[in-house]
Structure formats: C-alpha cells, structure tokens
Amino acid sequence: MSEARPSIAEAGERAxxxxxxxxxxxxxxxxxxxxxxxxxxxxxxxxxxxAFLAFLLFTMAASGIGGFLRSEIALPIDLKSAxxxxxxxxxxxxxxxxxxxSAGLENFVGVAVVRAFGPEGGDLVADNAWxxxxxxxxxxxxxxxxxxxIWVPASSALEAxxxxxxxxxxxxxxxxxxxxGMLARGFDWAFLTGTDSTDPTAVGIWGGLKGxxxxxxxxxxxxxxxxxxxxIYLEEYAPRNRWTDLIEVSINNLAAVPSIIFGxxxxxLFLNTLHLPRxxxxxxxxxxxxMIMPVIVIASRNAxxxxxxxxxxxxxxxxxxxxxxxxxxxxxxxxxxxxTGTIIGMARALGETAPLLLIGMRAFIVAAPDTLTxxxxxxxxxxxxxxDEVSRGxxxxxxxxxxxxxxxxxxxxxxxxxLRNRFETRW
Amino acid sequence: xxxFALLLMLAGLGLIxxxxxxxxxxxxxxxxxxxxxxxxxxxxxFVAIWTILPALLFLILWATLSPSLVxxxxxxxxxxxxxxxxxxxxxxILAEARRLAAGSEYGAFNPLADTxxxxxxxxxxxxxxxxxxxxxxxxxxCGGIAYLRIRPQFQARSHVESTVFVALLLASLIAIVTTxxxxxxxxxxxxxxxxxxxxxxxxxGTHWSPQVIDPVxxxxxxxxxPLFWGTFFxxxxxxxxxxxxxxxxxxxxxxxxADPRVRTWMKPILEILAGVPTVVYGYFAALxxxxxxxxxxxxxxxxxxxxxxxxxxxxxxxxMIIPFVSSMADDAIAAVPTAMRDGSLAMGATTAETIRxxxxxxxxxxxxxxxxxxxxxxxxxxxxxxxxxSGAPNISLNPFEGATTVTKQIVDLLTGEAEFDxxxxxxxxxxxxxxxCVTLLLNVVALHVVKRYREAYE
Numbered sequence: 001m002s003e004a005r006p007s008i009a010e011a012g013e014r015a016x017x018x019x020x021x022x023x024x025x026x027x028x029x030x031x032x033x034x035x036x037x038x039x040x041x042x043x044x045x046x047x048x049x050x051a052f053l054a055f056l057l058f059t060m061a062a063s064g065i066g067g068f069l070r071s072e073i074a075l076p077i078d079l080k081s082a083x084x085x086x087x088x089x090x091x092x093x094x095x096x097x098x099x100x101x102s103a104g105l106e107n108f109v110g111v112a113v114v115r116a117f118g119p120e121g122g123d124l125v126a127d128n129a130w131x132x133x134x135x136x137x138x139x140x141x142x143x144x145x146x147x148x149x150i151w152v153p154a155s156s157a158l159e160a161x162x163x164x165x166x167x168x169x170x171x172x173x174x175x176x177x178x179x180x181g182m183l184a185r186g187f188d189w190a191f192l193t194g195t196d197s198t199d200p201t202a203v204g205i206w207g208g209l210k211g212x213x214x215x216x217x218x219x220x221x222x223x224x225x226x227x228x229x230x231x232i233y234l235e236e237y238a239p240r241n242r243w244t245d246l247i248e249v250s251i252n253n254l255a256a257v258p259s260i261i262f263g264x265x266x267x268x269l270f271l272n273t274l275h276l277p278r279x280x281x282x283x284x285x286x287x288x289x290x291m292i293m294p295v296i297v298i299a300s301r302n303a304x305x306x307x308x309x310x311x312x313x314x315x316x317x318x319x320x321x322x323x324x325x326x327x328x329x330x331x332x333x334x335x336x337x338x339x340t341g342t343i344i345g346m347a348r349a350l351g352e353t354a355p356l357l358l359i360g361m362r363a364f365i366v367a368a369p370d371t372l373t374x375x376x377x378x379x380x381x382x383x384x385x386x387x388d389e390v391s392r393g394x395x396x397x398x399x400x401x402x403x404x405x406x407x408x409x410x411x412x413x414x415x416x417x418x419l420r421n422r423f424e425t426r427w
Numbered sequence: 428x429x430x431f432a433l434l435l436m437l438a439g440l441g442l443i444x445x446x447x448x449x450x451x452x453x454x455x456x457x458x459x460x461x462x463x464x465x466x467x468x469x470x471x472x473f474v475a476i477w478t479i480l481p482a483l484l485f486l487i488l489w490a491t492l493s494p495s496l497v498x499x500x501x502x503x504x505x506x507x508x509x510x511x512x513x514x515x516x517x518x519x520i521l522a523e524a525r526r527l528a529a530g531s532e533y534g535a536f537n538p539l540a541d542t543x544x545x546x547x548x549x550x551x552x553x554x555x556x557x558x559x560x561x562x563x564x565x566x567x568x569c570g571g572i573a574y575l576r577i578r579p580q581f582q583a584r585s586h587v588e589s590t591v592f593v594a595l596l597l598a599s600l601i602a603i604v605t606t607x608x609x610x611x612x613x614x615x616x617x618x619x620x621x622x623x624x625x626x627x628x629x630x631x632g633t634h635w636s637p638q639v640i641d642p643v644x645x646x647x648x649x650x651x652x653p654l655f656w657g658t659f660f661x662x663x664x665x666x667x668x669x670x671x672x673x674x675x676x677x678x679x680x681x682x683x684x685a686d687p688r689v690r691t692w693m694k695p696i697l698e699i700l701a702g703v704p705t706v707v708y709g710y711f712a713a714l715x716x717x718x719x720x721x722x723x724x725x726x727x728x729x730x731x732x733x734x735x736x737x738x739x740x741x742x743x744x745x746x747m748i749i750p751f752v753s754s755m756a757d758d759a760i761a762a763v764p765t766a767m768r769d770g771s772l773a774m775g776a777t778t779a780e781t782i783r784x785x786x787x788x789x790x791x792x793x794x795x796x797x798x799x800x801x802x803x804x805x806x807x808x809x810x811x812x813x814x815x816x817s818g819a820p821n822i823s824l825n826p827f828e829g830a831t832t833v834t835k836q837i838v839d840l841l842t843g844e845a846e847f848d849x850x851x852x853x854x855x856x857x858x859x860x861x862x863x864c865v866t867l868l869l870n871v872v873a874l875h876v877v878k879r880y881r882e883a884y885e
Contacts, residue, residue: 031777038779042680045673049697052746056703056711063714229598237595247599250606256800256870257863258807260834261609264859267841268612290605297602323588351704354809354834358841380706387710387814395714402707413702417695 060402067400070188070201071154071162073125073177077112077133078147084108091141100137106130124173126153126201153190153201154183156393191400195368196382200393205401207368208382211281211361212350214369215378218285219292219349224342226289227296228331231338234297235304236326255294262291263355271359278360279375287355292345299341303334336423343416347409353380379405433486433559437566441479444570448474448577455579465584473583476590478570482562489558497550504546509539613863616856623850624649629857635820635831637840637851645850651858653820657830661741661812662805665826669745670801674752675794679782681753682760701750709814712743717815724827735817737830744811748801755797759790796873803869807862809834833858 018024082105090099109130113121129152136150137143154162161170162183177183194204230247238244266287270276276283307330315325331338356362361377362385369376377385379401386398449471456463465473498521501507510517520540527544528551577583621629624646632650641647677697681690717739724732763786771781787794817829818839840855 031780035777035779038782039680039684042676042684045676046680046685046693046697049673049677049700049746049749050693053696053700053703056707059711059715060707226598226601229595230602233595233599237592238599247602250602252874253867253870254602254605256803256866257609258804258809258834258866260807260809260837261613261859261863264837264841264856265605265609265612268616268856269608293605294602321584321588323591347702351702351706353704353706354813354838357813357838362842380704383706383710384810384814387706387713398710402710405704406707409702409704 057406060399060406063396064399064401064403065396066163067396067398067403068188068191069185070190071159071174071183071185072151073154073158074149074182074184075109075112075125075129075133075152076116076147076149077109079137079144080146082108082144084144086144088141091138096138097134100134105134105137109133124155124158126155127199128197128202129153151184156199156201156391158183159201159393191397195366196364196377196385197366198364200389200391200397203386203394203397205379205382205404207365208377208379208401209404210368211284211376212378212380214281214372214376215284215288215356216346216350218282218372219289220342220346222286222289223293223296223345223349227293227342227345228300228338230293231297231300231304232326232331235301236322236330251294251297254290255298259291259352260354260358262287263358265290266355266359277373277375279363279365279377280373281369281376281378282372283359284356284361284376284378285372287359288349288352291352291355292349295345295348296338296342299344300334300338303337303341304330306337307333333425336419336425340416340420340424343412343419347412347416350412351380351405351409353384356381357384379408429555430486430490433562436563437479437482437486440482440563440566440570441475444478444574445471445475448574451574451577452583455577459579463579464582469587470577470581470583472587474570474573474577476587477573478566480590481569482566485565486558486562489562493554493558497547497554500550500553501543501546504543506539506542506546609863613856613860616853617860620850620853620857624854629854630861633822635836637836637854640850649850649854651833651861653822654831654833654836654858655861656822657737657816657820658806658832658834660824660826660830661737661816661832662744662808663802665738665741666745666748666805667798667802669742670748670752670805671798673745674749674801675756677749678753678756678760682757683778683782683786697753698750700746701748703747705747705808705810706814708743708747709810709812712739712811712815716743720827727827729827732827733817733829735815735829736827737816738826740812740816740830741826743815744805744808747808747811748805751801751804752797755800756790756794759793759797760786762793763789792876792879796876799869799873799876803866803873806832807834807866809838813838833862837862 019028084100084103084105086099086103090096093099110122113125113129115121117124132152133150136148157166157170158174158177160166161172161174162178162185164171174183190202191204193206194202195207197203230251234244234247238247266283270283270286271278276286311329311333312325315329316322320328356378361381363375363377364385365375365377367374383398383401383405386394386401449467452463452465452467452470456467501521501524502510510520520543523540524543524547527540528548624644628644628646629649629651631652632646633652634648634650635653636648639648681693685693713735717734717736720736720739720742721732721734724736767785767789768781771785772778776784812832812835816831816835818831818835819829820831821828823830837855837858840851840858
C-alpha cells in the first residue's frame with residue numbers, strides 16, 4: 001500500500017468547501033456572469049432575427065406605399081374643335097377603341113397637351129394619357145361636342161417631381177401645378193386593374209394576379225385530390241412492403257427537392273415531350289402541383305393518423321365498409337388538418353418563382369390571360385421582371401406588388417391558423 | 428363544342444345518371460321487398476362512374492389527337508400548298524392561323540395565315556363536333572349498359588369500392604412517377620450533354636464561359652468548378668455562418684429562457700421568415716443589402732467592390748433559413764430526456780452550463796441534421812442568388828467579391844434565346860442533375876443521423 005494515495009477516510013475528512021472564501025465567490029461570480037452573457041446572446045439572436053423581419057417589412061412598406069398612388073394632371077381639351085369622325089353607333093360597338101384610335105384621337109390629345117402646357121408639355125403627361133381621354137369619351141359620348149377637363153396620369157418625371165425628387169425644375173413645376181390645383185395625388189386604381197407595361201406609371205398587377213389565380217386553380221385541382229387520396233392510401237390501405245416504402249421515400253425526398261428542379265422537370269416533360277403551350281398557367285399549375293403535392297400528403301397523413309382508432313373500430317363494428325369508414329368518418333374528422341396543410345402548400349406555390357421562370361412565364365405579356373392556355377405571368381414573376389427594370393419608377397411599383405403578394409400570403413396563412421385553432425380536435 | 432361545355436355536360440349527365448339509377452334501385456327495394464346487396468346511392472354512384480369515366484378518358488385522348496387531325500385537314504386546303512415545307516416558319520404560320528381561327532388575334536402578321544384561318548376554323552369546328560358527339564355517345568352507351576345491370580342482387584358496392592381503391596393506388600403512385608420523371612429527364616438531357624462534353628471537363632474544369640463556347644471541345648468552356656465553389660461559399664459558408672448562431676441561439680432562448688407568453692408570440696413571428704417568398708428576399712438583397720454592403724466594402728478600402736457581392740446574397744439567404752435551423756434545434760433539444768436536464772440542474776450547474784454541457788451534446792445529432800437540411804435548402808435556393816449574386820464565375824475567398832451559383836446559372840442558361848439542343852441549354856440539365864444528387868445526399872445523410880440519434884434515447 002502506497003503512502004502517497006490518500007485513503008477514503010482521509011478524503012471524507014477533507015475540509016468542507018468554504019463558499020464565502022474570496023476564491024469561491026469569484027468563481028461563482030464568474031459563473032453567474034457567464035450565465036447572464038449566454039442568456040443575453042440568446043435574447044440578441046431572437047431580437048436580431050425579429051429586427052431583420054421588421055426591417056424587411058418596413059422597407060417594403062415604406063417604398064411600396066407610393067406605388068399605390070398616382071399623380072394626375074388636369075388636361076383641358078376641346079373635343080368639339082377636334083370634330084373626330086366617329087359616329088355614336090361606333091362608340092357603342094365593340095370596335096370603339098379602334099374607331100377612336102383611327103380617328104386620330106392620340107394625335108389630337110398630343111396637340112391639346114402642347115396647347116395646355118407649352119411645347120415641353122409632352123414630358124408632363126404619361127405616354128398612355130390619350131387612352132384615359134378615350135375611355136372618358138367611351139363612357140360619355142356627349143363629351144365629343146364639349147370643351148372639358150379630363151384628369152390624365154402625369155409622366156414619371158412629373159410624378160417624381162411631385163414626390164420631391166428628381167431635377168429641381170421639375171420639382172418647381174410640380175409645386176406650381178399643385179398650388180393651382182391642376183396636379184393631384186390619389187389612389188391608383190389602374191395599378192390594381194392594369195397589366196404590364198414599359199411605362200412605370202401605367203403598369204398594373206391585374207395580369208400577374210389573374211395569371212396567379214389560374215395557375216393556383218390548376219395546382220389546387222391536381223394537388224389536392226391526388227395528395228389527399230395518396231395520403232388515404234398510405235395510411236389506410238398500404239401493406240407494409242417494399243412498394244409502400246418506395247412511395248414513402250419518394251414523397252419525403254420530393255418534399256426536399258429544390259424548387260428549380262421541378263422547373264427543369266416541367267421544361268423537359270410538359271414543354272419538350274408533351275408539347276404543351278409555353279408560358280401557360282396550365283403548365284405552371286401542373287409543375288407547382290407536383291411541387292406541393294408532398295406537402296399536402298404529409299399534412300394529410302398526420303391529420304388522418306391523429307383520428308383515434310376507436311372511431312374506425314366503431315364504424316366497422318356497425319357494419320360500414322372500409323370505403324364508408326374512410327369517406328364518412330375519418331376524412332371529415334381529418335379535414336381541418338388536411339385543409340390547413342393544403343392552404344400552407346398553396347401559399348408556398350403562390351410565392352414560388354424559380355420553376356415558373358424555366359417554363360417561360362417570364363415573357364413580357366400585356367394582356368391578362370383569358371384561358372388556361374394563354375401566355376401569362378404570375379405575381380412573383382411580375383415582381384422579378386419589374387425588379388430588373390432600370391427605370392426608377394419601377395422601384396415603388398415592385399414594392400407595391402410585393403405588398404399585395406404578402407397580403408395574400410398573410411391572408412392564406414391566417415386562414416390556415418384560424419382553421420387549425422377553430423376546428424382541430426384534441427382527442 | 429368547347430371542352431369546357433363538354434365537361435359541364437358530362438357532369439350533368441353523371442348527375443342525371445346518379446339520380447335515375449338511385450331511384451331505380453330504390454324502386455327495386457320497394458317492389459321486391461327483399462334485401463338488396465347495396466344501397467340505392469351505391470347503385471347511383473356505380474352508374475355515374477360508368478357514365479363519366481370512359482367518356483372522360485376518351486375526351487382526354489381526343490384532346491391530344493385532334494390538333495394533328497385538324498392540321499392534316501388544313502394541309503389539304505389549296506392555300507396550304509404555299510406553306511414552306513417544314514421548319515420553324517411553317518409552325519409559326521400554322522400557330523398564327525390557329526390564333527386567328529380562335530379569335531384571339533385579329534390582324535394577321537403573315538397573309539398566308541389569314542387565308543388559312545377559315546380552313547382552320549372549319550376543320551376545328553368539324554373535329555370539335557365529331558369529338559363532342561363521340562364523347563356524349565360513349566357516355567350514354569356506357570351509362571345505359573351500367574343502368575341495365577342494376578338488379579337487387581347486383582353488387583354495386585364492390586364495384587364502386589374497387590374503383591375507389593384503384594383511384595387511391597394511382598394517386599399514391601404519382602409520387603413515384605414524379606421522382607422517376609425528375610431523375611429520368613435530368614439523366615436523359617445530361618446524357619445528351621455528356622455526349623458532346625466530357626464529364627471530366629464539366630466536373631473539374633475551372634473555366635466557365637457559356638457565352639463563348641469552344642466549338643471543338645464545348646466542355647472546355649463549361650467547367651463548373653467556379654459554380655460549385657460559389658454555391659458552397661454562399662449557401663454552405665456565409666448563409667450558415669449567419670443561420671447557425673442565430674437559429675440555434677433563438678431556439679435555446681425560446682425553449683429554455685423565454686416566458687411562455689413570449690414564446691407563443693415569438694415563435695410564429697420567426698416562422699414568418701420562412702414564409703416570405705424568396706423573390707421578396709431577392710429584391711430586398713438587391714435593393715437594400717447589396718448597396719449597403721458595397722458601401723461597407725468601400726469604407727474598408729476596396730473601391731471597386733461590387734454591389735452584387737457573395738456576402739449580400741449569403742447574408743439574406745442565412746436569414747431566410749433561420750427558422751429551419753431553429754425549429755430542428757427546438758425538436759432536438761425537446762427530445763433530450765428531462766431527467767438529464769434536471770439531474771444537471773440538481774447538481775448545481777447553471778442553466779447555461781446545463782445547456783452547453785448536457786443538452787447540446789445530447790442534441791448534437793439532431794442539430795447537425797437540421798443544419799444539413801438547412802444547407803440543402805440554401806444551396807437549392809434560386810431567386811435570391813438570381814437577383815442579388817453576380818454572374819461572374821470567381822473562385823475567391825473574398826466575400827465582397829461577386830460569386831455565381833449553380834441555380835443562378837441554370838436560370839441564366841435556360842432563359843436565354845438559344846435553341847433547345849445546344850450544349851449551353853443541355854449544360855443546365857447537367858447542373859440540375861448535380862444539384863439534385865447533392866441535395867438528395869444531404870437529405871439522406873440528415874435523415875440517417877436523426878434515425879440513429881432517436882434509437883439512442885428511446
């Protein structure tokens with residue numbers, strides 16, 4: 001037995017720790033300080049993340065709010081002196097636009113602008129100002145025999161001047177017009193009802209919005225039934241074998257595949273093999289449906305799994321067939337979870353851009369689509385296209401479109417949360 | 428007849444079939460007085476399925492066949508003799524005639540299209556009526572036969588339920604078909620790319636210039652290493668440097684320190700970060716973050732700094748994936764048995780010491796899996812890099828310099844005006860295949876780590 005090794009008895013008789021000793025106090029202080037520091041790091045992480053979100057939303061809101069407004073300038077115009085060769089019948093027919101255009105209305109409005117605002121007047125009104133005169137005449141054909149004042153959109157330069165940026169002469173001009181009541185700033189309804197354009201004062205989101213709606217319609221019609229049905233199969237019917245494992249592995253992997261890969265699939269399969277029309281909401285919807293189907297399957301499976309077996313057993317016990325058990329009892333009870341998953345998947349599809357770029361939905365399209373096979377664009381792609389534009393006026397239009405997109409997403413996610421809280425049963 | 432009207436008519440026929448057959452089955456029940464095998468509504472569904480399904484399948488077949496039939500008839504027209512024999516021009520004239528016939532376009536760009544339009548319209552009308560008539564005939568025949576099969580002993584329920592089963596099975600097979608479709612299309616197009624460019628050049632070449640492709644050896648100007656580096660640097664380095672500390676620390680703070688009321692509010696707010704569309708992040712990165720970082724770089728003494736720096740894209744991407752890291756870390760920490768945490772606290776460790784020395788080591792596999800999943804999402808992310816990263820294929824460690832990524836190059840290659848079969852567009856599919864394999868690998872590894880880890884504690 002070695003003398004150097006202390007015996008158990010000796011160790012037990014060790015002097016008790018003196019917690020009041022200076023060394024121990026220092027040690028404790030250090031540990032508490034490190035505890036506070038760690039806690040502060042955690043708080044900082046949460047605050048930084050939240051602050052980034054707040055900054056993002058604030059930037060978008062601040063630069064986008066102006067995109068909903070438009071400066072309009074009062075244009076005095078003597079339509080009587082124009083003596084446009086159009087008949088009232090023509091104005092009531094479907095060809096009214098064409099008749100007014102070929103009667104030289106655009107030139108006449110240009111003359112009126114120069115007469116009202118001087119030789120540089122063309123720089124003050126938007127390029128499409130004459131279409132506002134045209135629409136006013138279409139609404140009220142009696143204007144053709146009168147001298148009237150029509151409010152038309154101001155040009156980008158005057159618009160910037162009215163906001164207080166741009167060159168000084170334009171700012172002064174804007175201030176003068178404003179003082180005389182000839183320049184007013186109001187809500188830009190044309191931004192909600194218009195379509196894409198090369199002139200930032202004339203653009204609108206309706207084309208993108210309608211394209212998004214068509215695309216989402218196709219996505220919903222495909223992804224919802226397929227997703228729910230395959231969730232039912234996997235939860236209620238599938239035998240435990242290699243095929244079922246393969247299906248499950250495929251679904252889990254598809255949920256993690258980058259979205260752009262679905263764009264490549266859409267390009268190779270739908271466009272180059274099946275020859276479906278390019279840029280069409282039909283193809284976009286199919287591509288996005290494949291992308292969000294795994295989300296719906298996974299959410300629906302969880303919802304179906306959460307329905308207690310007692311319900312299944314009770315229904316089977318009173319003689320219901322398997323299909324009756326599923327469609328009369330399990331599916332209605334699982335529906336809130338299924339719908340929540342579907343809405344979340346649809347929200348993801350609504351914000352998706354990359355796969356749609358690859359299937360050609362990035363073309364410059366002026367007309368809103370009327371059918372599922374018309375060339376169209378969607379709201380996020382429209383945002384992407386506008387963000388590429390050089391003209392300054394597009395910055396606030398882009399941010400305004402982002403605000404609309406975020407509002408839609410917020411509404412969808414809010415609906416999902418409401419459904420979950422209102423209808424979800426805890427068994 | 429327009430397809431939409433046909434679908435509506437089919438739906439109406441199905442409804443009528445359902446109502447009449449249900450009434451017929453109910454009549455059998457009243458008259459016969461004996462027990463029927465199936466409920467009247469099941470008989471109704473059986474007949475409705477037979478009315479709609481075959482006609483619908485025929486309609487789909489017809490919709491794919493009839494355009495070529497229409498084209499054939501139009502080509503019989505005398506004016507069609509002036510058409511160029513084949514190629515792009517011929518297709519575009521036919522497409523224009525189709526649009527004129529549909530009434531979606533008024534003025535003809537090509538006079539030939541204008542002369543062909545009436546023939547086109549006549550042919551469309553003819554085949555539209557033939558298709559519509561055949562569809563309705565099929566619906567009525569099949570529905571009628573099914574209607575006549577209704578008997579008290581007829582097992583309508585079994586038929587309906589086996590149809591439902593087949594529908595369920597087909598729906599679940601779509602996932603496999605999609606996976607196979609992705610893999611096959613990527614592999615096929617990449618195969619065509621590697622037939623003209625050597626895989627060695629592509630995977631290990633360091634020179635990327637798709638604008639000027641070496642005609643003799645296309646692979647020489649399509650070396651993807653700068654892209655792989657840019658993707659790794661932006662997605663797996665810069666984004667992770669932002670996302671791991673922020674995500675992990677917010678998960679720790681919200682689960683271990685925060686008041687439950689704060690937690691119920693803060694968690695959904697942070698989840699919003701994952702729900703913001705990527706195009707919005709991209710715009711934010713390009714408009715606000717990029718120029719700000721450029722100014723910082725200029726202040727640090729780099730007067731030629733680009734506003735499309737790797738740092739701007741990576742930073743914003745990192746913020747985007749904070750919720751992924753934090754929710755995976757949250758789950759992993761929650762899965763550590765409470766006894767371990769309580770034991771450590773009872774021994775006198777502070778909360779921070781418990782987290783650092785007990786919870787995190789135990790939760791490490793789950794956290795690692797979360798980081799891998801987040802990294803796979805970051806390297807597959809497209810819009811942020813398309814909008815905020817530069818197209819310059821640099822291999823550089825300087826975060827203020829521009830870098831380009833695989834996803835950005837895929838978009839750039841495929842949205843140009845090049846014809847589809849050029850090495851340039853096919854290279855996009857080879858890049859896609861690489862991306863697909865890497866993200867798949869990351870996910871498989873992550874799932875494997877999670878599985879192993881669960882076994883350790885349950």
